[in-house]
Amino acid sequence: MTDVMLLWDNALLFEKLFLEHDIKCQRIAPENLGTPFLPPSKCLMIPTGFANTDYTKVLNGIERSKKKLEKFVEKGGVLVIFGPMISEYEYPWLPMKLRYVQKQMSANICITKEHSARCLVEDPETEVEFDGYFTDTEGDVIFRDEDGNALMVVKKFGEGMIIATTIHEFPSGDFLKWVVETAKSTKI
Secondary structure, eight states: OEEEEEEOSSOOTHHHHHHHTTOOEEEEOGGGTTOTTSOOEEEEEEOTTTTOTTTOSOHHHHHHTHHHHHHHHHTTOEEEEOOOOSSEEEOTTSSSOOEEEEEEEEEOEEEOSOOGGGGGSSOTTSOEEEEEEEESOOSEEEEEETTSOEEEEEEEETTEEEEEEOBOSOOOHHHHHHHHHHSOOBOO
């Protein structure tokens, strides 16, 4: 069984993070979603830059996989999405309303709602890098910047959840472990 599927089309430094925390991770291309040979997974993670063609070509495959992604989360999987890294983006493939605006900066974050996913950031008392913010959110806003812009949104969906964030840093080891402990192993 794989703990985390990383949806991307080439090798990433991000993959080493999972090794450091002894979490089984497999990188997959979007065209593999829903295929019978893909093992069950607890989490599907979509890294920063997924909509930016300078970094990757995964967006079309993600958008075509809307129903598969919904089913994965409904059955108990956790979908973690980082910023798309383009000027503006709406998420037509998510079963929730969410709009992203790019704005790269560092700032202190404000915890606006208690949720276990807040461990995404190791030390919320220090400044963090983020690549944008969310507007038109549907779900619980967990982090905001000092101007009140949403930086992390969590939406329960079926037995699983969707976690969308614009924080432009690697997630903490505690967050990765929490996701693996929280989610159900589910076929994508």
